[in-house]
Amino acid sequence: MTAAELSLGAVVLAPLLAAALAAALPHTARRALGVGIAALVLLLTGLLAVQTVAGEVTELALGGYPAPLGIHLRADGLSVLFLGMTALVGAVVTVFAAASRHTHQAFWTLWLGCWAGLNAVFVSGDLFNTYVGLELVGLTAVALVALGGRGSWAPALRYLFIAVLGSLLLLVGVGLIVSVTGTLDVVQAAEVLAGRPDAAPAALLALTLITVGLCMKLALLPMHAWLVPAHASAPSAVSPLLSGLVIKAALFVLLRCWLWLTDSSGALSALAPLAWGLGAFGAAAVLIGSVMALRQSALKPLAAYSTVAQVGYWFVAFPLLLEEDAAEGAFIGIVALALGHGIAKAGLFLGAGYLKEAYGTDEIEQLRGAGRQHPYAVMGMSLGLVGLIGLPISLGFTGKWNIATAAVAAEHWWILVLLAAGTLLSAGYAVRALAPLLLQESPTPGEARISRNYRSVPGLCVIGLGALTLVTGFGGVLIAEALEVGAPW
Amino acid sequence: MVSDLFPSAALPVVPVVMVALSLTAAVLIFPMAERRVRARSWVNLVAAAIKVLLIAALVPGVVGEGLRPEFAAPFLPGIDLVLRVDPLALFFAGLSSILWLLTTIYAIGYLKGKPHQSRFFGFFSLCVTATVGISFAGNLLTFLVFYELLTLVTYPLVAHWGNAKSLQAARIYLRYALGGGVAVLLGVVWLTMTAGPVDFAEGGASGVAELATSSPGTAVMIFILLAGGMAVKSAIVPLHGWLPTAMVAPAPVSALLHAVAVVKAGVFGIVRLVDDVYGIEVAWQLGVLTPLLVAASVTVIYGSYQALRQQEIKRRLAFSTVSQVSYVVLGVTMFSMAGTAGGMVHLVHQGIMKITLFFCAGLFAEVLGAHKISDLRGAGRRMPWSSAAFTVGAFGMIGLPPTAGFVSKWQLGLGALDSPHPWVLGVLVVSSLLNAAYFLPMVYNLWFGASQQDEHDDATHHAHSGTPAREPLALLAPTLCTAGFTLLAGLAASVWFAPLEIARFISEGVFG
Amino acid sequence: MSAVMLYLLLGTVLAVAGTVRMLLVRDLLARLIAMNVVGIGSLVILLALGARGGADDATDPVLSALVITGLVITVAFTGFGAVLIRRIEGPRPSDRDGGDRG
Amino acid sequence: MMETSSAAPALVAPVLMTLSLCVPLAAVAVIALAGVLGPQRAHRLRRGTAIASPLTVLPAGLLALTGEGTELEVPWLLFGSVFAMDATARALTLIAVLLYGAALMAVTWVKLRDAERGSGALSAFLMVCFTGNIGVYLAADAVSFYLAFAVLSFSAAGLVIHYRHQAARRATRIYLVMSVISETAILAGLLLAAAALPSLNRLGGESELSPHSAQSFAAAPFLIADAPEAIAASPHTGLIVTLLLVGFGVKAGTVPLHVWLPLAHPAAPPAASAVLSGAMVKAGLVGWLRFLPTGDGAALTTAGNTLLTLALVGAFAAVVIGVLQSDPKVVLAYSTISQMGFITCLVAAGMLVPELAGVTASAAVVYAVHHGLAKGALFLGVPVVKHYGRGPTGVVVLIGMAGAGLAVAGAPLTSGAYGKYVSKEAVEGISVLGLGLDQILPLVATGSTLLLIRFAFVVRQTELQPRRRPDGATRLSRVKTRARSESSETIEGWPALDGLLLSWLAVCVAGIVVPWLIGQHWIAGAEEFSWTAGALWDATWPVLLGFLLGIVIWRLAARRKLPSWLRADGELVKPGDLIGAEESLAVRTYRTGGSAASRVHEATESAGSRAADAASALAGTIRDTAASGERRLAAWEGSGAVIVVVLAAAATVLIWRWWG
Structure with a gap:
């Protein structure tokens, strides 16, 4: 087994084992374990990335069992990118949680479990493992939200119900595909489906069920009501993970099913109405999400609504996936936007959580002039917001650029208009969140509870994520090359 | 001669160093504590000085020997971030770096003892990074990236004082600038898809020419989007609303930003668009030049008329900027070689002259607390040096000979008569009259206006009522420097490295 | 109609009824129970699909594995949901001395 | 150009020409920058330079006497400026030298107690005017001519405003308005003439090549000698001539444009009005002689x-x-x-x-x-x-x-x-x-x-x-100045015959x-x-x-x-006769024009604000509908119902496509 295959397996199992171990360890040891595992996963992902960028897909059949029944892990370009983003954001948030006094003891087991689930989803070769991984992520995520104290239990429960409903739909969909194609492995299923045009309606039904189920997990517009209270009331270390990473798992599975399962011949074009429906919901999500974000008076709900809006962007590009010459550009655009959003939103939520811990509230009025005491945190948040708006040197920009060019190629002018409106609205709520913090004088120059020295580690974590948003901005070309590896077309 | 100064291997590094210089300055300054004034001033001044030296070292190479140092970094699939130094880039980068050095000195003096200096100077350096980036941009995408960056970093500068008025002004500015930025983004996307990645080339980008011939409709639509986006920053009439309101910013901000960086970035964009993206002939065949020319003419007259109606010094200067900046657009869209040269040289001259006036406005506000024009009465006796600088700047704006303003007005006049639109000379003449109408009373008030206490003893023999007030050197030195440049650029206009000669050299390149 | 189609229909009816009930009811416990109904419904559909597919009336092994996993997961979520409901509707720690119910 | 008739070696004359232009300016610079030193030393330095000022005109005098035909080429100044001395220039320069010398003497070579207040400033302005004046005569290319003309007209304002009393202010305001009009007219005229230059392409080199071909870089200056035939050849000859007539007419005091003269002369000190009438008015004449075809x-x-x-x-x-x-x-x-x-x-x-x-x-x-x-x-x-x-x-x-x-x-x-x-x-x-x-x-x-x-x-x-001081100052104030001047009496060693009479x-x-x-x-x-x-x-x-x-x-x-x-x-007829009518006319047009413009302005502004209100109202309604939609969705049942609807829609579409 080569180093890459070893790391493929380890990247899933290591956090899982650590999660179990953490349950047994005393509190301080958990922090050390958490940070250690974060470093390990970063290393493993690095190894995998080197392998994949070199151009070939790493495959590993656990225990040697062949595909239909055995667990088959596969790491192609798409999964490596998502793994990398999760590793980066996860590591920074872990350091933040380790340094922050407010982290709950149970955080470590749940977070490491969630991380294991995420990695499982990203590298799983077959639908069943994806389902199991998603469930693990769902369960731990709900539990993580519930750590936020009394105010977060009701939203956690609501999140639970939606997660279960979504996964059941996914389960039925997967079952349908298995019953039609006889295999769980994505690649094999694709070949079988290609061979049997008569199975198209069943595949179509399965895909629709899977799509609706995942949209619930992704909180696409009509089904987004659970996301805002859940992400807003979650503790300061958890919100970035939820908005940045957890919803990306659902998107990953959606992309896998849409692009890998159905080849671009007949079946995909039958999905046109579904794609256009998603596009419409996405457009509505962008506009309503941004408008609602403009109305919020506290940082975390504002960030949560911004997530709703950003989710909308990914679905706006879905109709383009059906167009022949625009599919690739749109795909790169969606992935770049998702990755950029992951990092930027994590930075924003981390900053908001940090200020909430420091000032006891995330009401923007009370946080006026916070920039003077906590320049790092506010600067990190502003860089994050730049990434969210999609201004240059950020993956947001790269994503919007690719989607815009794909839209022009496919003559979908409405997408251009929507992107423009979305950018302006997001600039609106960015200014609404940032101007008081950065520019105004603090009403009560009382000392903030957290030590004011600029070298505080949480502050550094926030600026770290902000800088990451900027640095990854140059990664546009890297993403395009990575996605070539194991691409469906 | 330059090749021994820069080993050929090192040449592509120069533009990156230029951009990175002020970026590192910003990164160093942001975390600095407020009280470390000395260290912060040192970082600022050293960075600015090095940049000016680099530009000076580049001039002979780029203008004389025709070197084009270029640096490309992969950014988007299929399109790179390209930084290239050509005479026009050097022109604008030279202007902004020299004036950045002077404005830094001015700002250090101006902000002494005021809060938020680290934040101010951090964003100040970022703003210059963006400006230099815009000037060195080698293709349309890089231009767009720095164009948007400029919008972002100037927002906190406009809202620096943090009170309600400046926040409101900053929000209006952001709304305008981002709107413009999005328009440019859409234009760039559309152009890139239809005409391939657009590199700036002397006679216009290759792909664009074919696009213009194959489907003129889309070419015109794209031009409208791009020019409209850039018109916001160059404050062409319907889109100029943000400039006067942004005058609440501190004096060094309104000096550097609204006289040089922001406004010039927009106009520089239009120059690039007309000359290096479409190429002047293609743009002429598409017929897009004339409407832009008409818009610029309307702005010139409207700006001057509005300036006439203002009572506050900075608002009058702001509207004067609105009018003067459109001279450059006027020159470039005239479709005549002399006109283009005039437009380009005015890009620099207007920067020098307008920054002098803003510096003086800052000085008057600081020393005399004079904000209204009527407060200036008799200031000449109390602040002789800044009044002298103001007079030079004002004469420059009107276009009287010894100053740089005359040189560009003369060149524009010739260009107008040489171009298919001779009526533009009328616009220039009317605008000069309006300029005189609103600048001469200010100068008259400065020197000959009877200050309040002179009023009653007018008939009696005049005692020297106004003892000269102490004009802070840190504010005065840069003002006198820029006033000196105004005279120098006016008098020594035909020296080979003077702005006029470089502008002529560029415009010859444009016309092929 | 073969037994498979009957079970398939039954499963669908169960799932749809459970979903509608779950989405519209206000009471948390009722919602939790409805969630279980939907779970069972979808598992029945899976079994029916499995049976239909199998050659010699043995259900498809892969689908049965899916059903078992689905069952386990639904139970886990139900347990966790019940804990949350008890916490939400349980006595508030502040008025532990028999204040009005939550 | 005329051949050099006089015996002066070719080298001396150009140096003399630069000296005649630069020496007065140097003196003015000294007076202006004297402020850098302490007030006491500055006053003495200014006094000294003022006394020396009449000498600054000597180089120009010598230049006039040495004869014609000398030419000075300054390639880097403005657009490559050329100065030449021809017969007209020679004669008028000599007159200017005499008049300005006398005026400076009259102003500065007087006992301190009689000296004008601020005589340093007055002599400085006089010297700048002198430079402008002889610059007008000597300039051989249009741009330097225009530079000199502008310097002359705007520094003359310094002379007129000298006493700073009410009449002086009004005269200066009118003078400035008239000179701005004249400057602009001349600029337009010169530009039109320059554009019509057939022989040389303004931007440089021969124009036979197509205007777009790259030519030699050095831009040839627009010489005055070619101006008349350029104007004659240009399509807008009539326009150019009228512009030049108006432009120079203001300076030469032709009838409708003469109104500033009778106001400026009484307001200015006598020495200044001597120069105003004697030399400055002639600049307009020279302008006509040089440019009119x-x-x-x-x-x-x-x-x-x-x-x-x-x-x-x-x-x-x-x-x-x-x-x-x-x-x-x-x-x-x-x-x-x-x-x-x-x-x-x-x-x-x-x-x-x-x-x-x-x-x-x-x-x-x-x-x-x-x-x-x-x-x-x-x-x-x-x-x-x-x-x-x-x-x-x-x-x-x-x-x-x-x-x-x-x-x-x-x-x-x-x-x-x-x-x-x-x-x-x-x-x-x-x-x-x-x-x-x-x-x-x-x-x-x-x-x-x-x-x-x-x-x-x-x-x-x-x-x-009663013997009143030329500037109308009453006897009382003269006592005050005498007290101040006692201290510096020692500098005056002049004989009884002081500068006024001598000049x-x-x-x-x-x-x-x-x-x-x-x-x-x-x-x-x-x-x-x-x-x-x-x-x-x-x-x-x-x-x-x-x-x-x-x-x-x-x-x-x-x-x-x-x-x-x-x-x-x-x-019966106030000095500056027509000015009364013109001033009131100007004020009335300004007021009516102003009010019309401001009415238009208010209209556009109110329309703008109405549009802005409508837009914000629309934005408000959008926000409210979104917010109310949100509130309904917040409840579980609300979002549940929506999800049911979505699922139902998905199912119907599927079934329709399956059976369809």
Whole structure:
């Protein structure tokens, strides 16, 4: 087994084992374990990335069992990118949680479990493992939200119900595909489906069920009501993970099913109405999400609504996936936007959580002039917001650029208009969140509870994520090359 | 001669160093504590000085020997971030770096003892990074990236004082600038898809020419989007609303930003668009030049008329900027070689002259607390040096000979008569009259206006009522420097490295 | 109609009824129970699909594995949901001395 | 260019030319920058430089004497500027040197207690004007000409505003407005002329190649020599000529544009008004001579006729209005307007009959020389009469003033007669409304005689009033200045004969000698002249007629025979006659235009704000609907219902497609 295959397996199992171990360890040891595992996963992902960028897909059949029944892990370009983003954001948030006094003891087991689930989803070769991984992520995520104290239990429960409903739909969909194609492995299923045009309606039904189920997990517009209270009331270390990473798992599975399962011949074009429906919901999500974000008076709900809006962007590009010459550009655009959003939103939520811990509230009025005491945190948040708006040197920009060019190629002018409106609205709520913090004088120059020295580690974590948003901005070309590896077309 | 100064291997590094210089300055300054004034001033001044030296070292190479140092970094699939130094880039980068050095000195003096200096100077350096980036941009995408960056970093500068008025002004500015930025983004996307990645080339980008011939409709639509986006920053009439309101910013901000960086970035964009993206002939065949020319003419007259109606010094200067900046657009869209040269040289001259006036406005506000024009009465006796600088700047704006303003007005006049639109000379003449109408009373008030206490003893023999007030050197030195440049650029206009000669050299390149 | 189609229909009816009930009811416990109904419904559909597919009336092994996993997961979520409901509707720690119910 | 007739080596002249332009500017720089030192040392330094200031004009004097044809090329200045000395320039520079030297002497070489307040500033402005003035004469390319012209007109404002009292402020405001109009007109004219330059492409090199081909880099300067034929050849000749006429007319005081002259002269200190009338007004004349396409065969009849009529109107109307004034300097101002009208007739004649252009030009120059010196002497004489009118110097003053007056009137044996004779010769053939121009011109002499009698009468009257300082400061304030000046009395070591008298005497002597010198030797075409009987009679009859009329009017006034409204105290027609009407017209148009514009402005602004309100209202409704939608979705049932609807929709679409 080569180093890459070893790391493929380890990247899933290591956090899982650590999660179990953490349950047994005393509190301080958990922090050390958490940070250690974060470093390990970063290393493993690095190894995998080197392998994949070199151009070939790493495959590993656990225990040697062949595909239909055995667990088959596969790491192609798409999964490596998502793994990398999760590793980066996860590591920074872990350091933040380790340094922050407010982290709950149970955080470590749940977070490491969630991380294991995420990695499982990203590298799983077959639908069943994806389902199991998603469930693990769902369960731990709900539990993580519930750590936020009394105010977060009701939203956690609501999140639970939606997660279960979504996964059941996914389960039925997967079952349908298995019953039609006889295999769980994505690649094999694709070949079988290609061979049997008569199975198209069943595949179509399965895909629709899977799509609706995942949209619930992704909180696409009509089904987004659970996301805002859940992400807003979650503790300061958890919100970035939820908005940045957890919803990306659902998107990953959606992309896998849409692009890998159905080849671009007949079946995909039958999905046109579904794609256009998603596009419409996405457009509505962008506009309503941004408008609602403009109305919020506290940082975390504002960030949560911004997530709703950003989710909308990914679905706006879905109709383009059906167009022949625009599919690739749109795909790169969606992935770049998702990755950029992951990092930027994590930075924003981390900053908001940090200020909430420091000032006891995330009401923007009370946080006026916070920039003077906590320049790092506010600067990190502003860089994050730049990434969210999609201004240059950020993956947001790269994503919007690719989607815009794909839209022009496919003559979908409405997408251009929507992107423009979305950018302006997001600039609106960015200014609404940032101007008081950065520019105004603090009403009560009382000392903030957290030590004011600029070298505080949480502050550094926030600026770290902000800088990451900027640095990854140059990664546009890297993403395009990575996605070539194991691409469906 | 330059090749021994820069080993050929090192040449592509120069533009990156230029951009990175002020970026590192910003990164160093942001975390600095407020009280470390000395260290912060040192970082600022050293960075600015090095940049000016680099530009000076580049001039002979780029203008004389025709070197084009270029640096490309992969950014988007299929399109790179390209930084290239050509005479026009050097022109604008030279202007902004020299004036950045002077404005830094001015700002250090101006902000002494005021809060938020680290934040101010951090964003100040970022703003210059963006400006230099815009000037060195080698293709349309890089231009767009720095164009948007400029919008972002100037927002906190406009809202620096943090009170309600400046926040409101900053929000209006952001709304305008981002709107413009999005328009440019859409234009760039559309152009890139239809005409391939657009590199700036002397006679216009290759792909664009074919696009213009194959489907003129889309070419015109794209031009409208791009020019409209850039018109916001160059404050062409319907889109100029943000400039006067942004005058609440501190004096060094309104000096550097609204006289040089922001406004010039927009106009520089239009120059690039007309000359290096479409190429002047293609743009002429598409017929897009004339409407832009008409818009610029309307702005010139409207700006001057509005300036006439203002009572506050900075608002009058702001509207004067609105009018003067459109001279450059006027020159470039005239479709005549002399006109283009005039437009380009005015890009620099207007920067020098307008920054002098803003510096003086800052000085008057600081020393005399004079904000209204009527407060200036008799200031000449109390602040002789800044009044002298103001007079030079004002004469420059009107276009009287010894100053740089005359040189560009003369060149524009010739260009107008040489171009298919001779009526533009009328616009220039009317605008000069309006300029005189609103600048001469200010100068008259400065020197000959009877200050309040002179009023009653007018008939009696005049005692020297106004003892000269102490004009802070840190504010005065840069003002006198820029006033000196105004005279120098006016008098020594035909020296080979003077702005006029470089502008002529560029415009010859444009016309092929 | 073969037994498979009957079970398939039954499963669908169960799932749809459970979903509608779950989405519209206000009471948390009722919602939790409805969630279980939907779970069972979808598992029945899976079994029916499995049976239909199998050659010699043995259900498809892969689908049965899916059903078992689905069952386990639904139970886990139900347990966790019940804990949350008890916490939400349980006595508030502040008025532990028999204040009005939550 | 003329060949260098004088023996000066080629090297000395260009250096002398740069010196003549730069030395005065250097002195001004010293005065301006003196503020850097302490107040006490600055005052002494300024005082010293002021005293030395008359010497700064010497290099220019030497330059004029060394002869013509020298050329100075400064490639880097402006658009590559060229300075050259030709006959006109030589003559007028000499006059400028004399006048400015005298003025500077009058202002600075006086005992401190009599010195003007702020004499340092006044001498500085005088020196800048001097540089501008000789720059206008010497410039050989249009851009340097325009630079010098602008420097001249805007520094002259410094002279007019010197006393800073109310009249001075009003005069300066009007003067500035007029000079801005003149500058802009000239700029437009020059640009149009430059654009019409056929031979050289403005941007550089030969224009035979297509304008877009890359040519030599050095841009050739737009020489004045090529200007006339460029203007003649250009499509907008009429427009250019009118612009130039208006532009230079303001400076030369032609009728509708003369209004600033009678206001500026009384407001300015006497030395300054001497320079204003003597030298500065001539800049306008030089502008016409250099640029107007006279000698090129294109008979610009319409422009020539209008100029001629305006000139004649100016010449005679100025006399009528001047006689009614009570302030000596206003009378002299109107006399200047009338004399400039005379010279403008010559220029107009040159335009009407191209063959005569050369002769009329030199005649104009000769007459300008004469008028400059004579009028300068009169203006300088006004304070001299006040200070030295009585006592031993009284006789000298009387003779001097009478001599200057007679010269201006053109009495025989004076330079005036010589000037008028030359002019009469030049305009031989032209006739206006049937009358020969050479008959009309002498009548101008009568007019000026009348004016001068009025001047003499008015000066004698003011002489009787209490001895007031020239700037109207009362006795009280002079005590104050004397106290201040006691401390620095020691610098003054001058003999009793102070600068005022000295400068006046120098100008009178020059007035007698210099016109002959220039006429005979320097200006071509004005050599052959001798006091023949005919010339004598031509000079005397207009003056006699003038005296006759003067006596008649004097007698009528003595017997109260004149109509009551005809009071000669400057009330009937205020100085600057037309200005009243023009000012009110300007104010009214500004107000109506302003109000119309502001009404339009309010309309657009209110429309804008209404649109903004509508937009924000719309945005508000969108936000409210979104918020209410959100609230409904927040509840579980709400979002549940929506999800059910979505699922149902998905199912129906699927079934429809499956069965369809």
